[in-house]
Amino acid sequence: MVQGFHQNLEQQQAPAFFARGPSPFARLVFFAALSLTLIATDSRLQYLSTVRENLMVLLHPLQLIANAPSQLYQFTNEYFSTHHRLLNENEQLKKQALKQDVALQQLNILALENANLRDLLQANKTLAESTTLAEIMHIGRDPFAKKIIVNRGASHGVLAGAAVVDATGVIGQVTRTYPSSSEATLITDKSLAIPIQIERNGLRAIAFGHGRDNTLNLPYLPANVDIQRGDKLVTSGIDGIYPVGLAVATVSEVKVTPGSPFAKIVCEPTGGIEKYRQVLLVRTPQVDVVNNNLAPQTSDRKNNAEKTQPQKIKEPKQQPNSTKPQSNNPDKPHA
Amino acid sequence: MHNSQLKFIYLSLLFAFICLLVPWSGIALSLRPDFMLLVIIYWMLRAPNQCNVGTAWFVGLLVDLATGGVFGQYALAYTVTTFVGLVYQRRLVLFNNTQQLVYVFLLLVLSQIVLLVLKTFAGNEWLGWTYFLPSITGILIWQLAVMLGLNTGKHSRGN
Numbered sequence: 001m002v003q004g005f006h007q008n009l010e011q012q013q014a015p016a017f018f019a020r021g022p023s024p025f026a027r028l029v030f031f032a033a034l035s036l037t038l039i040a041t042d043s044r045l046q047y048l049s050t051v052r053e054n055l056m057v058l059l060h061p062l063q064l065i066a067n068a069p070s071q072l073y074q075f076t077n078e079y080f081s082t083h084h085r086l087l088n089e090n091e092q093l094k095k096q097a098l099k100q101d102v103a104l105q106q107l108n109i110l111a112l113e114n115a116n117l118r119d120l121l122q123a124n125k126t127l128a129e130s131t132t133l134a135e136i137m138h139i140g141r142d143p144f145a146k147k148i149i150v151n152r153g154a155s156h157g158v159l160a161g162a163a164v165v166d167a168t169g170v171i172g173q174v175t176r177t178y179p180s181s182s183e184a185t186l187i188t189d190k191s192l193a194i195p196i197q198i199e200r201n202g203l204r205a206i207a208f209g210h211g212r213d214n215t216l217n218l219p220y221l222p223a224n225v226d227i228q229r230g231d232k233l234v235t236s237g238i239d240g241i242y243p244v245g246l247a248v249a250t251v252s253e254v255k256v257t258p259g260s261p262f263a264k265i266v267c268e269p270t271g272g273i274e275k276y277r278q279v280l281l282v283r284t285p286q287v288d289v290v291n292n293n294l295a296p297q298t299s300d301r302k303n304n305a306e307k308t309q310p311q312k313i314k315e316p317k318q319q320p321n322s323t324k325p326q327s328n329n330p331d332k333p334h335a
Numbered sequence: 336m337h338n339s340q341l342k343f344i345y346l347s348l349l350f351a352f353i354c355l356l357v358p359w360s361g362i363a364l365s366l367r368p369d370f371m372l373l374v375i376i377y378w379m380l381r382a383p384n385q386c387n388v389g390t391a392w393f394v395g396l397l398v399d400l401a402t403g404g405v406f407g408q409y410a411l412a413y414t415v416t417t418f419v420g421l422v423y424q425r426r427l428v429l430f431n432n433t434q435q436l437v438y439v440f441l442l443l444v445l446s447q448i449v450l451l452v453l454k455t456f457a458g459n460e461w462l463g464w465t466y467f468l469p470s471i472t473g474i475l476i477w478q479l480a481v482m483l484g485l486n487t488g489k490h491s492r493g494n
Contacts, residue, residue: 027388028418035392035414038407043457048406055400059356066356138358141402143365143466144459149403176403183403190460211460 049176053154056178063181067137132158132281137181146189146209148172150279153180161241162283169247169271170194170235174281182281186273187248188214196248197236201226204236207249207267214273216249218265223256225263233267243284247271340382347374348394355401365465368473371398372413372446376439377477377485379417383424391417405457412449416442432481439477443470 042048132152140147152158154177164172164184173192176183185192190211196218197204203226207216221227231251237244249267256263351370359367371394378386395410402409420427420442427438447470455461 021384021387024388024418024421028414031388031392031414032411035395035407035411038396038410039405039453042406052400052406059400062353063356066353067358070358138356139360139364141355141359141364142404143462144454145404147403190458212462 052176053178056181060178060180063137130157130283132156132162132283134158134182134279134281136277136279140183145191146172146186146211147175148184148186148279149181150184150281151181152281153178153182155179158182158281159283162281163235163242163246165246165280165282166271166276166278169249169269170242171269171271171273171279173241184279187216187269187271188273194242194248195236195239196233198227199232199234200228203227204238207233210266214269215252216267216269218251218267219262221263221265223261223263225265227251227254227263227265229254232270240284243282341385344378344382344386344390347378350374352397352401355398366468366472368469368476369443369446370476371395372416372443373439373473373477375413375417376420376442377480379420380424380427380435383421388414388417388421408450408453411453412446415449416446419445432478436474436478436481440470440474443473 038048134150134152137149137151140149148164150164158174158177160174160177160182162174163170164174170187172184172186172189173194174182175185186209187194187207188209188211190209192209194207194216195204196207205218205221207218210217216233218227229251233248233251235242235244235246235248247270249269251265252268253266254263255265348371351374354370355367375386375391375394379391391413392410395408395413396406398409398413399406423438427435430438444467447467451461451466
């Protein structure tokens with residue numbers, strides 16, 4: 001009976017030109033409905049994030065295969081790089097290290113002094129940031145979004161929400177973590193906002209990515225706002241995500257249109273958004289309100305101050321450009 | 336016969352997927368053709384029984400996963416494109432290479448338009464006409480494949 005059925009089927013399949021199963025239109029309706037449901041589920045509800053994480057694990061080996069050619073190219077390039085270039089680079093690095101050593105000595109003293117002053121003021125301890133060094137695997141494939149994928153993920157302790165920083169400034173924020181990689185949205189993406197402060201006068205505002213070209217906008221600021229071309233924007237740190245005082249952008253254009261109550265302010269990011277391969281993922285620990293209210297013992301506080309020192313020393317390495325990170329402190333009590 | 340063809344379909348899709356995963360950047364990223372859709376259109380012409388709307392949907396989901404966008408966007412774009420392709424599939428295999436090229440171009444543009452509409456609904460902005468460059472590089476690759484001997488034309492009729 002079953003065999004007969006199969007024969008029957010095979011006979012039907014013989015002129016394959018006609019045997020097509022359900023009509024294309026039926027398939028279209030079915031699969032289009034399925035994808036629309038998926039779009040709605042994924043964009044409005046968070047059910048699919050774990051599914052995506054698990055599937056990304058399967059994708060990882062393929063990604064490694066795809067990355068292999070470019071990595072091989074880089075490796076051979078580095079391997080055959082000339083003796084001369086290496087010597088040059090070495091010399092430059094030595095000079096840079098010397099400069100930074102001098103700066104570091106001053107910083108040690110300042111850090112100690114700062115810790116003492118904070119002790120005196122019974123201020124909250126500066127919280128230590130945990131950092132992870134990561135390498136950019138590739139730029140996001142979606143032409144509509146500004147994203148990068150880095151090679152550190154949940155298994156390395158990266159959490160969504162961490163700030164992404166390179167040698168010259170903030171470049172973005174981790175928005176999704178997968179087991180062995182994570183996706184960071186750049187500050188130039190339209191969906192990302194970053195709380196900033198003008199370095200010159202301490203004015204706080206929120207910068208939004210522009211999306212199309214690599215710029216940031218400062219919307220909702222009155223036309224008479226005290227912002228000039230060339231002003232530096234640094235992170236204000238009031239969001240509890242970005243550490244205080246990291247360079248974000250420089251104001252490149254301030255346009256006041258008569259008739260509009262708002263100024264149009266365009267800024268260019270300081271961070272080398274499409275230049276560097278290595279980035280630092282910085283996670284600011286959440287402030288524990290209860291612990292801060294209970295006045296901790298002095299010895300405990302000293303221990304913590306000592307602990308934080310090596311972490312604080314790291315910070316200026318990320319941003320050798322910002323000459324006066326202390327300039328924010330006088331403004332802080334107003335916050 | 337059918338099984339070996341299926342194997343070829345999956346292998347070529349895997350290869351296209353790896354091409355998609357290659358770390359593209361800068362100009363190359365804006366020129367990158369949609370490899371997966373090209374492979375699907377090719378197999379849809381050659382073997383409409385094996386490579387159909389369902390295959391396109393699954394492949395679209397894979398692309399959604401790889402691009403990190405909302406699930407279902409590429410899936411819907413590929414589904415619609417394959418449907419339009421399938422409706423005219425029997426006529427398409429009778430076309431000569433130039434006519435096919437035009438048709439493939441229209442299909443690629445269609446998938447990009449569907450994607451653009453979905454992205455615009457999600458609040459994204461129009462990226463300018465350079466957004467359609469991948470369709471042009473797509474047909475260049477198609478033409479290259481035809482010149483290298485991939486048979487999409489009359490002789491594959493009835494497969």
